[in-house]
Amino acid sequence: MASSNHLKLLGGWFSPFALRVKIALSIKSLVYEDIEEDTLNSKSQLLLQSNPVHKKIPVLLHGDKPICESRIIVEYIDEVWNSGPSILPSDAYDRAMARFWAAYIDDKLCVAMRHALREEDEQARKAYLEEIEDSLATMEGELQKRCREGKGYFGGEEIGLVDITFGSLLCWVSVLETMNGRKMIVEEKHPCLVKWAERFEFDPNVKGLIPETEKLIEFAKALLMMLKAAAAAK
């Protein structure tokens, strides 16, 4: 039986969703057991028991209690521990806006990225890449408002929910850029995003946690081959 405060993260080095949880744990200076799930080949009994509905990483185990879904885990960490800066704003309206943009990133950007990665038809893939660029333009517009107020993060002076949700995807944007020979976050169009992305990657709570693009590309290729084989076997 685990102590009621012991923290275990069921994650994967490649997962932007597990990365969100790692950053939140780092912001709160929390020590945790980092359990690498081999989701490509087989899911552990612990994962299947802890997230029987979605059977997906990440899961945070707080003692015996499993918490699932990355943004819900980040909010939980913020609400339970005050051993570091707040991740969500203290004002209710600002908090609603942070939740709005975090949901936008998952519902629009993230969905388009998943399609762009898996789509084999070039024309269809191009349309998804354009959707990604539309979302990036929207986020640049939002960030420019913060920049005008002299703030470097969506969350203000420090990394917040929107920075974590969006920043965790940057390494996968690089993967798509490399695989498609198309730069998507560029200085001329996204002056604020470019600076923000650099600031984010070198933030003490993020540095060292982001996987290398080359390794992610290898992983992506293996994943795509597996999906193709699974589709062919149907």
Added chain:
Amino acid sequence: MASSNHLKLLGGWFSPFALRVKIALSIKSLVYEDIEEDTLNSKSQLLLQSNPVHKKIPVLLHGDKPICESRIIVEYIDEVWNSGPSILPSDAYDRAMARFWAAYIDDKLCVAMRHALREEDEQARKAYLEEIEDSLATMEGELQKRCREGKGYFGGEEIGLVDITFGSLLCWVSVLETMNGRKMIVEEKHPCLVKWAERFEFDPNVKGLIPETEKLIEFAKALLMMLKAAAAAK
């Protein structure tokens, strides 16, 4: 210029998402201006200004501040006003679980319902109806845990986030049942859900807010014809 506490809801009588906001406002005994958007024909300037990203109802205007996305609005109402019972649990873990199930309802049940409504191919529609039934079985299992603790709602003794999120869809489940001649929430399979649905519909904060199934069916038919015409014009 609106007073900073004036509440306006940009909604639609047919919308389960606007219904969620109405129930939350009722729980907190809040008075609001109920603005009916004609989303089938044209969207008001106020809606387009207030929700430029998604251009969708519902939007709650609190003074001049717009809040979008139904679950985010419900959380906002709960955080700002204590003029009625809490909608989210006070314990952080219970809160994370409520958010988990509310997200599940939108990501699984709601998505399958939207597909089932729009799908013309009978085989494909049948598959979506089966997905809906899977989600209903999952929710029945979850509710049975509450029933065993002697509680009538997902939220415990009173209506909470999960009840609002799920309950707002019940009238649209009836629409799908009637349009497809297939009962989906049934006593033998869902003894707890059947009782919960009755309790929900007659709750003082819900009664009178749920649209009639017959009117919704007419609306659904008009919507489907419009979507078909729009697709044909492409």
